[in-house]
Amino acid sequence: MNPDDQNPASTSAAPASPDPAGPETTLPVPASSPMFEQARGAGQLSGVPREAEQPLALRSTGKRAESAGRTPRKILVLGATSGIAEACIRLWAARGDALYLVARNPDRLAAVAADARTRGASSVGSAVANLDDTAGHPELLAHAINGMGGLDVAFLAMGVLGEQGQAERSFEATHAILHTNFTAPVSLLTWLANYAAQRHAGTLAVLSSVAGERGRRSNYVYGSSKAGLTAFVDGLRNRIDREGVRVMTIKPGPVKTAMTEAMKGREKFADVDAVAATLVKAIDKGKDVVYVPGIWRIIMAVIRAIPERVFKKLNL
């Protein structure tokens, strides 16, 4: 529907390192590149084309009451086509926030962006990128932040469930899960944390999982990737919270999304829209650690308390 979003390019085509002199955590300001669609109407950067015509839907009068008189938040969503991310995007769009969406599949990203635009996001920018490509992160983030003219919230929602059985047989499969769920978000957070800390502002909301709280026989590979992520995010909070940056560890229980389709007991999983409503509120407040639904704080406390000599006999 929106061919301008369907950009087949990916950041893997970007230069391998932004700074050959060595690791440097200042985000580069790249020249305008056809790889990224700049946020509509943002135009903070010279050379960024300003969209003369807003989509008609943005002129609608149907915004919710709470959006009246409130400045839109500038929200970057990494992994925007994941089920939980998309449900949050709908809520942010409906209240008129400014969004920049990043995902790997151009068709899916175009559909999510069209939906956000139609629901009333004040601007929607998007970039097609494979976030496994950590070398492309600084340029990607610079485009997103420049496109929105700043950053209030970065929501890291990319991740894969992987297949435990396959991972047990092959380190390659295990490594792919660890890379997508741990290494790639760590790379993004390294850049984003320094950007936010320098400005003493911003919220970094990271989707981890209750699965990271204890290694279980049925999914310890996914679990360990999320355990590492939780520890990293918790530590990052302890480093930069005092700089005025909110760093959030979000731990959902099982949620009904495409990712959990094949899992058994799915009828009992949490509704993704209810989870998103909780998260949008929690991100507004910048809470430290969020279990969602809240009952998982108690469930995981119980699961953590089971002695290992008993736990190892269980089929959890």
Add this chain to the structure above:
Amino acid sequence: MHYAVGMPTAVELDFNPPPSTEASDKAGGPPPFESWGRYPEYPAELKQLHWQGDYPRAIDGVHHGALAVGMGRSYGDVCLLKDGTLLQTTGMNRLLDFDPATGLLTAEAGITLAEILDFAVPRGYFLPVTPGTKYVTLGGAIANDIHGKNHHHAGTFGCHVTQFELVRSDGRRMLCSPTSNPDYYAATIAGMGLTGVIPWAQIRLKPIVSRKINYQGIQFHGIDEFLDLSSQAGNVEYTVSWVDVTATGKNFCRGVFMQGDHSQTPAPLKPSPKPKLVFPMELPGFALNRMSVGAFNSLFFHKQMKKRVSTLQDYEPFFYPLDAVLKWNRMYGKRGLLQFQYAIPWEHAKEGTVAILYEVARSGLASFLAVLKAFGDVPSPGMMSFPKPGITLALDFPIKPEKSFALFDRLAEMTREFGGRLYPAKDARMTSAQFQAFYPQWERFARYKDPALTSSFWERVIGGQLGVKGVGR
């Protein structure tokens, strides 16, 4: 590095994990996909479509037929496929475009009418046609070419579908509208999902200034009073009647004629609150009987004390009285319910309706959701569309195998004798001969059917005539 002689090399060692000792989870899988009538019940594989590009990839390796389904609000087996693959579209529910100047809304086909209303009402727009529940998908509304209380003004839902995309199982994608692929456009509206999968569609919404409906309820006794009220209400947008099918003698064919228009007085356009009530359990089979339903019907008739009442009412209770209680079909217990809905043309509408109401009253089979309406003459673009000018009557029966099936079969035969037809979306019983008499255009329609798609309904009424599983041409 030194290796001891005779040590196995990496190639010889088995690095594979031993087979799991865990007892495999007991088989059973997901519960079967149920239609709203919960009859018949068939096992099928259920797959979710989340993205427009998921189809036809989702049916790779599927050899027993497939069918796209939405919310499963059809009563019978048009949304079922025994031992086949059901592709549920509800995860494909994105809004793609909206023009507040014209009311043209483009959305993925798995979006529900409830989700469309949540978006459109605060923006001053309403559905052009709505059925008695908002929990149906856009794709389902097109596939069954649903109708509503404004049929005599607006025609069917298909009349307001400006365009959609149709994907065939061979991967061909077609833009369908009155001018682009008009034959597939006509075959797909009311095409029962058999012509292909609809990833997205565009409809024209209509403007409103208030959530309120100017409502009037008028008691009537007998078919003549109903027909008079119907003809007097020609200028009213919405009309429908509830009729007491348990009453006999002097109360025969008594009912309440309900009519309404959108209020023209501007008022706040808030979104609807979410329903909180869920019907808690299945009632035992004996709970709905002649006594309890007769009592309910008497109460409903006399709840309206005066001959005529007028109020300003929110659109939710006016259009969707039953949506306030989720899963209300549990009221009919485990066995489920049968719906019966006919349309009989004006020529025989009156005698046919009287004869059928009489037959229902005489059978003593309880029905308290009986709805009577005069259809208008706005033609539908759909080749297989159900409504035609005349009278339509819709009834529910709890399923009591011998009795309700015998009554149903009698009513279907009577419908045929009066030149009427039944509604596939509400049917679980009509015979092949009846279907082909009701819809003589079926052979032309079958030319547009996708060979990979079928439904238990289609297998029942056509199946054998088109070869194995009705997937041939």
